[in-house]
Amino acid sequence: MADIEPYESALDSIPGAHPYPRTSRYHDAEIGIHKQADGTEVRYTKRRLLPPLHDDTEPHVVGAGERGDLLAQRFLGDPGQWWRIADANPVLDPRELTDEAGRVIGIPLAGGFPRGERRV
Numbered sequence: 001m002a003d004i005e006p007y008e009s010a011l012d013s014i015p016g017a018h019p020y021p022r023t024s025r026y027h028d029a030e031i032g033i034h035k036q037a038d039g040t041e042v043r044y045t046k047r048r049l050l051p052p053l054h055d056d057t058e059p060h061v062v063g064a065g066e067r068g069d070l071l072a073q074r075f076l077g078d079p080g081q082w083w084r085i086a087d088a089n090p091v092l093d094p095r096e097l098t099d100e101a102g103r104v105i106g107i108p109l110a111g112g113f114p115r116g117e118r119r120v
Contacts, residue, residue, distance in 0.1 A: 019043070025083040057088050057106030064101040068094050076110045084108050 019031065030046040060071070068082035076084060086094040088108045097105055 060107045062098050062103045066098045075107045
């Protein structure tokens with residue numbers, strides 16, 4: 001059986017393809033190309049700036065033992081979307097979101113559902 005190429009290798013062969021899936025926080029980040037002295041081109045992800053804070057969040061009181069990935073699973077349906085919660089709160093380190101029980105954080109609305117219509 002032939003070896004299956006990794007996701008990244010497959011995308012490298014498609015000109016202009018973005019190396020990150022749509023669910024990644026880096027999906028919209030700009031991809032740069034650095035040309036080395038020998039002419040080799042190296043693709044890299046340019047710096048990702050945090051988006052501006054929005055009021056499209058629902059308050060949540062952090063409970064003991066909660067983590068960003070668990071909150072993302074519970075409220076957004078995907079533990080890999082923890083970064084959306086981190087982006088919605090003014091923290092530099094995502095662990096700051098849940099390191100203190102009782103802290104109130106904003107949970108972004110899932111899938112654009114208006115307040116009160118989200119299923120948890």
